[in-house]
Amino acid sequence: MSDIERTTTQLPEPSAPAWEYAPAPESKEIVRLRDRYDLFVDGRSIEPKTGRYFETIDPAHEEPLAEVAEAGEEDVDLAARAAREAWETRWRDLPGKERAKYLYRIARALQERSREFAVLESMNNGKPIKESRDVDVPLAAAHFFYYAGWADKLEYAFPGRSPRPLGVAAQITPWNFPLLMCAWKLAPALATGNTAILKPASTTPLTALLLAEVMEQAELPPGVVNVITGPGGKTGGWLAAHPDIAKIAFTGSTEIGKVLRRNVAGTGKRLTLELGGKAANIIFEDAPIDQAIEGIVNGIFFNQGEVCCAGSRLFVQESVADVVVDKLKSRLSTLRVGDPLDKNTDVGAINNRDQLEKIAELVQSGIEEGAEIFQPECVLPERGFWFRPTLFTNVSQSHRIAREEIFGPVLSILTFRTPDEAVEKANNTEYGLSAGIWTDKGSRILWMAERMKAGVVWANTFNRFDPASPFGGYKESGFGREGGRHGLEPYLDLDGGAV
């Protein structure tokens, strides 16, 4: 006994007023960053014909992580031809159950390397590790598993039709869920027998490039999945315009979505758009209030509010508005904002400077238009892109913060008196991606859900995703569905005419 020291350190002062959680950072060791990433075309890494590379950074520290190839028009053409050839010679006619094997392999590899993906995602995007670890990566794997199951059952998915793949799909993904959006797009495309060219967002290309490694690991035939990187406007534009492309799937801003739609008009290319949102989260007086508070927080602060379906407009029934606002304010002060790799971080960094400036500008407009701002006192890191979780009360429908998508941790709070008024106000937006309804009354959930002009309606929860459930928008939030059986359709010609 005596040879073991039992008292080497004093316990910290027990009467300390607050409990400081010690830093609990996830180790970066598992990620092996390369200095430079090339394009992934026809199953191998190739240098860009442009000879140019651009820097990708860690938004939490504003430090460079790596250089990434800038694809030019010639590179896009190479990728398109590789994808076309792979489709015609190696993929289109492969039996569904064989395609499924590759998808299962990819899913398993994602699970095996989940920590690596999660850490890299948090480094490049700025999102908290608990989200990349518990949401992004597991869901990405789940999408591959789910669509693997459909690959040999397409005839059963669409009875009486003759589903055929379309060809090469151009898939342009956003920076808010870099890996997950790749999975949402690749999994159904591959399951249905299409080949793909993935163009990840220019600020967050690293997990897509790591996914390319997984494709190699899964021994996917060359050219079936290609990853090209570069600025959205140029590279994405060339990709969408390429004649070998049969289908474009885009997730991103409404502004770019409109440009794409104009450009694609008349070309015969299929298009699905998943764009912006300004979701209403509606709290009735009989709602489970404490859980609604969590739902509101999750709705708008999950992923720093950089979520197209974020519950950015909160409608509270007037009779409980004071209670809800008070509770929200105190809940906000418990949010832990900081190092994305700390396992206890609730809110991470904003992904890029442009976005940070846009958020700041819209918040300023809210103040100027007369809404009342609340921000908790929390210490933000000095370097990096940070924005304090923010609430606005006294917001009216005409304020910019109630109409425009902020895509940041900013919640606008409005009130309503009757269910009819809630419906009317909630639908009074150019967007229509998602909505949340909080009430203890089942019949009211159904009544409201019928009337919400939104692609996804959550009841007593928010921001919950499942590969089996279709996701997509109304109005300026886009069209087409991803996920579920519905998610197969945009990648298929159901009457056998396209081939």
Next chain:
Amino acid sequence: MSRVAETGSGTGGLVRYAPRDAVRLVTRAPAVDAVGLEERAASLGKRSIKKDSKLWALDLAIRCMDLTTLEGVDTPGKVEAMCAKAKRPDPFDATIPPVAAVCIYAQLVPVAVEQLRDSPVKIASVAGGFPAGLAPLDARLADIRLAVDSGADEIDIVLNRSMFLSGDYAGAFEELVAAREAAGDTHLKVILETGELGSYDRVRQASVLAMAAGADFIKTSTGKIGTGATLGSALCMMEAARDFYAETDRRVGVKVAGGVRASKQAIQYLVLVYETLGAEWMTPDLFRIGASSLLNDVLMQINKERTGRYQGPDYFTID
């Protein structure tokens, strides 16, 4: 029956509720969504508590612990041994604080009084027909008075679930008020037995009922049925206590008991307290953990945190 006496506990004076008002509070308690509640509890349970913050929590866990023995075979000898452990949890280490209280049956309180005479460790006695709470009311009240007269500092009683679940909220409330009166100034904890209530809505309502009746603490479980404390039920009670404080300015404590055996669980409950009720509740006056075997696991973890090595169970005394 007169309403509740001022007890001077908590920060504000005790609010007096007529049974009718208490019933109204219960029936208007906010709904609780089980999925959302458990999700929140689980996410708090995943906080990663390391190094100094872990040591701080483990030390607090000991200071908030009600070291418990509630067996039919409890004897003066068993209670004496447990009191020794309560005063000095680790004979080799003077920096380890004593626990908050020992929790025993009323008949054995005199033994504990003798043992804990010059110690800060409180004596908590279960009473009032523990654990079913269905003995005749007079007998239950006499049981409480006996415990108080024998020198108990704290009384742990059970809610009458029979009345509560049959919808007789006024009856259940009046019984609790009677118990409150019988206990006088003695610290009163009301066990809700959440594992028997069937839903979080009920847990929330029972919490409100007990707090309105003047409980100093609400407590999850007797430890005598299959389901003890869970993160979900504890969070539900803490949210009720937080809202009760906002309405009445009186802080009611929360005690988790039943099945809390590992340091990791104790830390999870502390995280729940910290992020739901705030730093003010992080004290033995407002948070307790009732447990019999948790203490040694905490000692083992403290030692591991300090030395970087685990020691075998035989290096920790078993009383």
